[in-house]
Amino acid sequence: MTLSQAVGRLIGVREHVVDPGGGGAPRVPGPAEAVVVGGGIAGMSAAVVLAERGVRVTVLEAAPTLGGRLGAWPEALPDGDQMNEHGFHAFFRQYYNWRSILRRVDPRLDFLKPIPGYPILSSQWPTEEFGKLPPAPPFNLLALLLRSPSLRLADLRSMDRDAALPLLTYHPERTYAEFDDTTADELLTSLRLPDRARAMLFEVFSHSFFNHEAEMSAAEMIAQFHFYLLGNPEGLAFDCPDEDYATAIWGPLRRHVESHGGRVLTDAPATRLDRTPGGWRVTTGDGTSYPAGHVVLAVDPPALARLVGASPVLAGAAPQLVERMSAFGTAGPPYAVARYWMDGDVRSDRAVFSGVSRQATLDSVTLYHRLENESRRWAERTGGSVVELHAYACEPDVPAEELAERMRAELVGLWPEAAGLRVRELRARVEAQAPAFTPGSDRWRPGVRTEADGLYLAGDGIRTEFPSALMERSAATGILAANHILRTEGGAAEPVRSIRPRGLLARH
Ligand SMILES: Cc1cc2nc3c(=O)[nH]c(=O)nc-3n(C[C@H](O)[C@H](O)[C@H](O)COP(=O)(O)OP(=O)(O)OC[C@H]3O[C@@H](n4cnc5c(N)ncnc54)[C@H](O)[C@@H]3O)c2cc1C
Known part of the structure; x- marks a missing residue:
């Protein structure tokens, strides 16, 4: 513990227990079944906790790979396959719940490596x-x-x-x-x-x-x-996996769920929900039905709105949820991710990850060949570099390749040596799935529990009563959803933790 953390502790800036967990059997006493829709962080966090407690859990993921916005997949490049990802992610140290899920597959979290520095670049002002x-x-x-x-x-x-x-x-x-x-x-x-x-x-x-x-x-x-x-005792420093997310996270988490009797199905998009006498039935695109007493919808906001809209039973079972979907289902602005495989490298003193301020498009730069092993090997073999550029909230209706080239031009303005790098390959995407946090959104933001018995929500757009965000909110809401199910079925709940619950000068 550093001096700053010791002083922080004295004023309550430390890890806080939001839910102590426990209270039931290590394994649910009777047969219990749950379907989790969505195999991203939220869905897989719920599935891990449920499977460990003996709930027969089935994860239905629409995509061919797990992970959602933290997903990874192989990309065929002319000089050999390379893994590509949905985008660089910073694993902050106050992500207590997400880290507790990750500890299931790597108890010491050795796959997470500290990233030195977190510079913010500007063309106008000092870093x-x-x-x-x-x-x-x-x-x-x-x-x-x-x-x-x-x-x-x-x-x-x-x-x-x-x-x-x-x-x-x-x-x-x-x-x-x-x-x-x-x-x-x-x-x-x-x-x-x-x-x-x-x-x-x-x-x-x-x-x-x-x-x-x-x-x-x-x-x-x-x-x-x-x-x-x-309110965070862990600092703004963060860690990142040194292997791609499929190798480091999704393969091991999937095996963990399966080793506890769970099923994880990819290419299985849920298309509607119906009520049954014992609970729910989730139907997938190929017409297969999955009955279960409990359902966790752990999909991104636009997907949740589509699924709710395609499930007429919810008009009666969860009218408030249905009503909220028109606002909740509208995603935030589009984001763009461009990964470049280049000839040559930028200066050796450039940081692995840099935030960028006040550029029209570019918001961050990641040097993958200094971060993940596969990219590092590719760069060593070719003498090149693997550079990922992000725009977190960009102009709508602009093609991904054009956004990529805008970001690359802006990078050259910040790092002039980037002008000399020849592009070998580019994979660019523009998507809009992030939750919107528009003014007034607190009024319609749904929580984990819905009005319908046995139906829960999880994801980074779902409300928590304690501080959380992004990946950590996804994991925390996934665990909370699992806890509701465990408490109903007599299983011990999972502890949930967060940081100091209120501001340093907040009245109680
Ligand atoms: C470029 C980028 C950078 C980011 N950087 C960071 C960062 O540095 N730090 C951080 O904390 N967070 C970061 N985030 C945010 C983080 O990725 C998300 O908060 C988190 O991954 C959301 O997880 P989730 O499980 O809630 O949702 P998702 O990852 O969206 O998962 C939902 C899943 O549901 C599936 N699905 C949708 N519809 C259906 C259906 N009908 N049937 C079955 N499955 C369905 C989807 O395919 C998806 O796999 C970043 C996000 C992006 C895009």
Whole structure:
């Protein structure tokens, strides 16, 4: 434990138990069956916990591979197959629930390697370094204020400190009651920060949640500041797998579920839900039916809206859920991922992962040949590099290849040596599946439990009563859904953990 974490502990910045778990049998006493729709983080987290407790679980995944937005698949390239992925992911250290699922297949999490540094690049201003701050507040905040080239003491004097107070007073209900109808953009403007500080310290944040500040709830931004910076004892440093996600995560998790009697079916899209006397029946695209007492819908928001819409029984069984789908099912703005296999490399001092501020399209750069073993071997063999570019909230209706080339041109503006790299191969995608956190969305965001008995939701767009986001929210809601089922069936629930539940200056 570092000094900053020890001081943080004194003010309650530490791991908190949200649900102690336990309370039932190590294995459910009677026969119990569950269908989990969706084989991403949320669905597989639910399946792991259910299978371990003896629930007969079937995972139905529409795609040919598991993982959803953390998926990976082989890509045929002219000089040999390479794994490609849905995109680079940072595994932060306060992802307690996701890490507990991952520990099932690697108890010491050896496959996760620390990533040195977390720079934010700009063509206008000096690089900001998020990765080398003390891990816990208040030291991380103080260090940021003292060290940041983007924020000086004079700036602090001129900023509106009252407007900044909500960032320190996060509360799971009051923050949403007061700020959910305000945009993140309005909140940031009210701080009266210099443009430089706003761009380098704040805007990168909202983009990382796949939302534009002008369309994102200020309450959600406050919650995310709390989760990643102001209530988090683990710091902004993060780890990443050194193998692709299929090898490191999905193959082992699938085998884990199967070794506990679960079934994991890919190419099995659920097309509708019906009621049966004993619970539910899920039908897949080929007409097969899967009956079960419990169903967890762990799909992305647009897919959830489609499935709910195709299941007439829910109009009677879960009218509130049906009503919420028109807003919930609208994804956030599109995101683009472009992986380039290039001749030559960028400078050796470039970071493995860099955030990017205020470029029209580019939001991050990852050097895969310095991150994952297969890409490293390819680069050693060819003398090339594997570079992935992301746009987290980009212009709609632009083809993926065009977005890729825009991002590459913007990269050259930041790293001039990239101009000399010849493109050998490009795989580019643009998709829109991330949940929207628009102003007012707290009113219609569904929680894990639905009005219908035995029907639960999980995923990164589902509400939690404790701080969580992105991959961690997916895992946490998957575990919560499993816990509801276990408690009904007499099985011991799984512990759920989070960070400090409220802001440092929040009233209780
Ligand atoms: C480019 C990119 C970068 C990211 N970076 C980070 C990061 O650095 N850190 C972080 O924490 N998070 C990051 N995220 C977010 C993270 O990927 C998601 O929060 C998380 O993977 C969502 O998992 P999920 O299980 O909730 O949903 P999904 O991954 O969307 O899984 C849903 C699954 O349901 C399946 N499905 C849909 N419809 C059906 C159906 N009808 N029947 C059966 N199956 C169906 C889908 O195929 C999919 O596999 C990133 C996301 C992207 C796109």
